[in-house]
Amino acid sequence: MLSRRQFLSVAGTGAGVLIAGGWALHRAWPDSTPRGGRRFLGDADAVLIAALAPVVIGFAGVDRAAVLRGFDLAAAGLPPGPQRQLRRLLDVLGSRWGRHGLAGVTLPWGEAAASEIEAFLQRWRLGRLQLLRGAYQALHALICAAWYGNPASWEALDYRQPPVMEWLP
Numbered sequence: 001m002l003s004r005r006q007f008l009s010v011a012g013t014g015a016g017v018l019i020a021g022g023w024a025l026h027r028a029w030p031d032s033t034p035r036g037g038r039r040f041l042g043d044a045d046a047v048l049i050a051a052l053a054p055v056v057i058g059f060a061g062v063d064r065a066a067v068l069r070g071f072d073l074a075a076a077g078l079p080p081g082p083q084r085q086l087r088r089l090l091d092v093l094g095s096r097w098g099r100h101g102l103a104g105v106t107l108p109w110g111e112a113a114a115s116e117i118e119a120f121l122q123r124w125r126l127g128r129l130q131l132l133r134g135a136y137q138a139l140h141a142l143i144c145a146a147w148y149g150n151p152a153s154w155e156a157l158d159y160r161q162p163p164v165m166e167w168l169p
Contacts, residue, residue, distance in 0.1 A: 040076040041068065041072045042090075047108075047110045048094055049067065049068055050067070050068060050109075051112055053068075053147065054114065055117045056121065056143045057143065066146070066147070070145065070146025070150055074142050085138075086142075089138065089139075094109075105117065
């Protein structure tokens with residue numbers, strides 16, 4: 001049986017650990033304020049999406065700036081509910097704890113190897129948890145839409161628009 005003094009000591013130590021942990025997590029959280037003409041993506045988000053884009057698309061020569069513009073435009077156009085969920089996902093993946101714990105990527109996103117990013121994406125794509133599979137599908141869909149929806153990417157794919165559709169931009 002704990003004495004009152006021991007109980008207060010343990011409780012005080014526990015409270016201190018929780019406060020320190022919360023402070024550390026808050027300091028590790030990325031700044032998600034849109035900058036540089038972006039409407040949704042913060043700087044940390046842009047680094048994350050730029051790192052994921054070549055792996056998701058499977059083309060190392062992907063125009064990352066075009067993908068970022070398309071992703072930002074698509075994310076800014078989402079309804080409020082999905083937009084909040086996407087914001088949470090990007091914030092978690094942008095944090096050091098999320099990158100290490102959830103994604104299993106050791107280096108910062110801008111320095112991570114394509115093989116490590118590919119392994120993370122495959123774990124999420126094939127994972128047991130529906131939440132992770134859904135997060136993978138959202139990232140995959142938005143990145144692919146940003147790339148394949150951009151007419152500038154069609155040249156890299158050797159895609160020629162059918163004559164009937166030439167009036168489209």
